[in-house]
Amino acid sequence: MSGLAKFEQRLEAMVSGAFARAFRSAVQPVEIAAALQRECDNNTQILSRQRRMVPNDFHVELSQPDTDRLSPYDSALIKELTLQLQEHAENQSYLFAGPVTIAFETADDLTIGRFRVRSQAHASVVSNATHTQVRRARAFVEVNGTRHPLQPPGLVVGRGTEADLRINDPGVSRRHVEFTVEESDGGIGIGVQDLGSTNGMLVDGHRITSTRLQDGSEVKIGRTTLTVRVEEDADV
Numbered sequence: 001m002s003g004l005a006k007f008e009q010r011l012e013a014m015v016s017g018a019f020a021r022a023f024r025s026a027v028q029p030v031e032i033a034a035a036l037q038r039e040c041d042n043n044t045q046i047l048s049r050q051r052r053m054v055p056n057d058f059h060v061e062l063s064q065p066d067t068d069r070l071s072p073y074d075s076a077l078i079k080e081l082t083l084q085l086q087e088h089a090e091n092q093s094y095l096f097a098g099p100v101t102i103a104f105e106t107a108d109d110l111t112i113g114r115f116r117v118r119s120q121a122h123a124s125v126v127s128n129a130t131h132t133q134v135r136r137a138r139a140f141v142e143v144n145g146t147r148h149p150l151q152p153p154g155l156v157v158g159r160g161t162e163a164d165l166r167i168n169d170p171g172v173s174r175r176h177v178e179f180t181v182e183e184s185d186g187g188i189g190i191g192v193q194d195l196g197s198t199n200g201m202l203v204d205g206h207r208i209t210s211t212r213l214q215d216g217s218e219v220k221i222g223r224t225t226l227t228v229r230v231e232e233d234a235d236v
Contacts, residue, residue, distance in 0.1 A: 033085075137150065147229070172221050191213060
């Protein structure tokens with residue numbers, strides 16, 4: 001039995017009464033499941049012969065009427081869609097960059113029965129920083145919607161437990177890059193250097209091994225982008 005067939009079978013076991021009537025709308029859950037599956041298939045990143053990373057953050061855009069029909073049941077539907085997607089990934093030997101998240105959104109340009117899926121690789125991030133360090137910091141690095149302080153002497157970023165900032169991205173090495181930080185009365189100086197990682201790094205779109213950074217600089221490792229932010233009263 002295929003993954004989509006199993007999904008339909010599980011869904012049928014849940015469907016009754018108003019729930020069944022809602023799913024007679026033009027957009028069917030199995031269509032969404034198939035689209036999420038294709039989104040993974042079409043956006044794989046080859047890490048090695050047996051390792052392929054796929055997106056894990058999905059946004060399903062629907063017309064307002066379809067959103068209204070499904071909204072009372074979106075939690076149950078998201079749970080089933082997530083399970084189906086995880087089973088598909090396991091069968092295809094895919095790796096997710098982080099926990100799978102699925103959200104329904106309304107798009108004004110879509111009519112009943114039409115939908116689209118947007119996705120991205122969104123790795124989970126864990127920091128060793130304390131609340132006090134966050135409050136006192138003059139500079140930060142932003143990654144996947146989270147903010148982490150940059151303080152002297154610096155910050156090691158990687159996938160391993162020994163890193164100060166851990167990013168669960170298969171394309172990131174255990175110790176991938178190190179941010180260096182120097183503070184003085186005249187401001188703050190920030191740099192970054194590659195620590196001999198497997199995939200290297202891009203800084204503002206350029207592949208280099210070390211450089212100075214400023215407010216707004218973007219450092220990409222694996223499929224994750226880290227953006228430097230400096231407080232207004234500090235100069236790089």
